[in-house]
Amino acid sequence: MPRAEAFLRAGEQWLLADDPAAAASGFRLALADGGPVFVDPRVPLSRALFMLDKTAEARALIAALKEEGRRDPRVCDLVAEILVERSDLNGALDWATAGVQLCLQREEDRARRSGLRSADADPGDEDRAELRMLLSLRYRIRNDLGLPEDDYDRLLDEPPTADEDAGTAAGRSARTVSESDAGSRSTRTTSPSAMSPDRRPRAS
Numbered sequence: 001m002p003r004a005e006a007f008l009r010a011g012e013q014w015l016l017a018d019d020p021a022a023a024a025s026g027f028r029l030a031l032a033d034g035g036p037v038f039v040d041p042r043v044p045l046s047r048a049l050f051m052l053d054k055t056a057e058a059r060a061l062i063a064a065l066k067e068e069g070r071r072d073p074r075v076c077d078l079v080a081e082i083l084v085e086r087s088d089l090n091g092a093l094d095w096a097t098a099g100v101q102l103c104l105q106r107e108e109d110r111a112r113r114s115g116l117r118s119a120d121a122d123p124g125d126e127d128r129a130e131l132r133m134l135l136s137l138r139y140r141i142r143n144d145l146g147l148p149e150d151d152y153d154r155l156l157d158e159p160p161t162a163d164e165d166a167g168t169a170a171g172r173s174a175r176t177v178s179e180s181d182a183g184s185r186s187t188r189t190t191s192p193s194a195m196s197p198d199r200r201p202r203a204s
Contacts, residue, residue, distance in 0.1 A: 004035030020051035
């Protein structure tokens, strides 16, 4: 295991032990090491800082992640969950939407390389599971904000296959133990376009 990842996992264990100060130290060590890790250490570090009431520093980390360009759907999911915990639903919606768009763009890029339509391309179990979790989190946030369903929300209308359900369970179990679960999530999706969603209310 790379040393940076060891520091990161140690930080997660300190979060589980309800010691955010020790956790933050581990995450900072992972950042300083600069080695390969499964998720940017600034994400769990921001959670630890929020727990320490260092809100400005935590938000500065999240702002830096956004300014650098959002390229990892998993990071988008995790940041969205952290912001939900802080009752920043508008910020969480922005990150969840960015994650959905990244997943869909990856699917379209994969389809383009293989010469298939986006709907026919296999995005892979991990990508599909991440997309479903982001869609479900995004739907809950929009519902809490009192927003009408849009095109992305409507992707939850098709029931998942057994393989898709298994992929979602595997994706969630592979997440770090310190991540908060975003609640009971639907795991339904199809293969849409990566274009921005239509925000018109759904017809009854």
